[in-house]
Amino acid sequence: VPIAEDPSLDELAKDPHACWHRLRSQAPVVWVPALGGWVVLTYAAASAVLRDAVTFTVDDPRFSTGQLFGPSMLSTDGAEHERFRAAFAAEFRPTDIRQRFTTLIQDEVARLIAACGRPAEIRTELAGPLAVAVMGAVLGLSEEDPARLLGWYSAIVAGVDAISTGKAAGADAVSAHAALHNRLALSIEQNAAIVGTNGLSIDETVANAGILLFGGLETTEGMIALAVWHALRDPAVWRDLRADPSLVSAAVEESLRLEPAATRVDRYATVDTVVGGVTIPAGDLVIVSLAAANRDPAVFADPDQFDVRRPNAARNLALAAGPHYCLGAHLTRLQTRTVLEQLLIAWPEAALDERQTSEPYGLVFRKPDRVTVAW
Numbered sequence: 001v002p003i004a005e006d007p008s009l010d011e012l013a014k015d016p017h018a019c020w021h022r023l024r025s026q027a028p029v030v031w032v033p034a035l036g037g038w039v040v041l042t043y044a045a046a047s048a049v050l051r052d053a054v055t056f057t058v059d060d061p062r063f064s065t066g067q068l069f070g071p072s073m074l075s076t077d078g079a080e081h082e083r084f085r086a087a088f089a090a091e092f093r094p095t096d097i098r099q100r101f102t103t104l105i106q107d108e109v110a111r112l113i114a115a116c117g118r119p120a121e122i123r124t125e126l127a128g129p130l131a132v133a134v135m136g137a138v139l140g141l142s143e144e145d146p147a148r149l150l151g152w153y154s155a156i157v158a159g160v161d162a163i164s165t166g167k168a169a170g171a172d173a174v175s176a177h178a179a180l181h182n183r184l185a186l187s188i189e190q191n192a193a194i195v196g197t198n199g200l201s202i203d204e205t206v207a208n209a210g211i212l213l214f215g216g217l218e219t220t221e222g223m224i225a226l227a228v229w230h231a232l233r234d235p236a237v238w239r240d241l242r243a244d245p246s247l248v249s250a251a252v253e254e255s256l257r258l259e260p261a262a263t264r265v266d267r268y269a270t271v272d273t274v275v276g277g278v279t280i281p282a283g284d285l286v287i288v289s290l291a292a293a294n295r296d297p298a299v300f301a302d303p304d305q306f307d308v309r310r311p312n313a314a315r316n317l318a319l320a321a322g323p324h325y326c327l328g329a330h331l332t333r334l335q336t337r338t339v340l341e342q343l344l345i346a347w348p349e350a351a352l353d354e355r356q357t358s359e360p361y362g363l364v365f366r367k368p369d370r371v372t373v374a375w
């Protein structure tokens with residue numbers, strides 16, 4: 001049994017990559033005592049686990065998001081998962097997303113860039129508010145005070161994080177979830193949301209809409225902050241993007257690959273099984289490290305380098321794969337691309353203020369706390 005010499009949670013939150021490289025060179029899958037689960041480290045094993053929802057399920061009472069939200073597409077598999085996902089899938093197809101949200105996102109990005117301070121802190125002044133505005137529009141919550149929405153949201157994220165590390169969600173998370181539930185139910189009753197005419201009950205709709213919100217804020221905020229951080233961290237990358245803005249999509253994929261804003265997804269083994277030559281007993285927690293798979297040298301040459309011309313960057317698993325592939329993938333990519341495209345035009349001379357910028361941090365959700373841009 002490959003057992004990791006225990007990396008601490010602190011080490012993993014600070015810089016998981018060196019640790020995952022070390023462990024991946026020993027085995028494709030290792031038991032990490034600090035996480036209480038098997039961590040899947042290679043691209044091949046991660047893809048296989050993500051695509052096999054019969055052997056590796058999310059449908060388990062220990063699942064952190066399920067404990068807070070109740071059954072949703074994120075915490076079910078098989079027919080129930082299909083029913084939930086189908087109720088929302090049409091709204092998130094690439095053409096529908098482009099048609100409904102391109103202008104809204106462009107206008108909101110332009111407005112937020114114009115309102116940024118000098119210097120500008122990208123996460124809190126641009127990425128976070130954009131994600132809230134877009135998800136507000138998706139869910140019919142545009143009228144809601146964004147600060148209130150974010151307050152509920154942060155409490156829920158803290159609760160999910162606590163559950164992921166074996167603690168209780170906490171009273172704040174539970175009451176924030178109740179408040180969000182009531183607000184979403186109201187929006188559905190008033191027919192303001194995209195949701196509500198999809199054949200699900202109100203409770204089912206609210207649970208899934210809550211998951212959309214949960215999936216769409218912190219991660220998008222992180223993804224945008226990370227993309228700007230990557231684009232500016234090496235001035236040569238920014239110069240390349242300025243010279244050829246058609247590279248923006250590739251830069252977004254490369255940023256997703258190097259630092260997926262959601263670093264892992266959790267599954268539970270339904271039977272005794274073998275992954276990458278390692279036997280996993282039924283019932284065990286299986287953590288698919290998207291961060292580790294995305295830097296597997298067997299798939300991505302020179303994996304720690306940001307290479308805007310990497311031919312296969314889009315094969316990254318940052319948005320997962322298989323039946324639970326991120327429903328918001330097109331919407332979140334559109335937001336991130338729009339931010340980079342408009343920054344290149346609005347602030348061509350932008351540069352990172354290193355003293356006021358932090359490295360990415362986080363065990364499950366990962367992003368830099370501050371990405372400060374100056375001229």
Ligand code: HEM
Binds near residue numbers: 074217221223
């Ligand atoms: C508009 C923004 C977003 C929305 C609305 C959204 C929504 C969702 C939803 C509803 C699911 C569950 C799909 C299912 O289980 O069938 C999902 C899955 C997922 N999303 Fe997103 N998401 C967004 C952005 C992001 C971002 C920025 C990331 C990371 C960079 C991300 C990473 C993931 C991952 C890894 C999964 C798979 C979860 C699993 O397999 O357990 N999402 N997303």
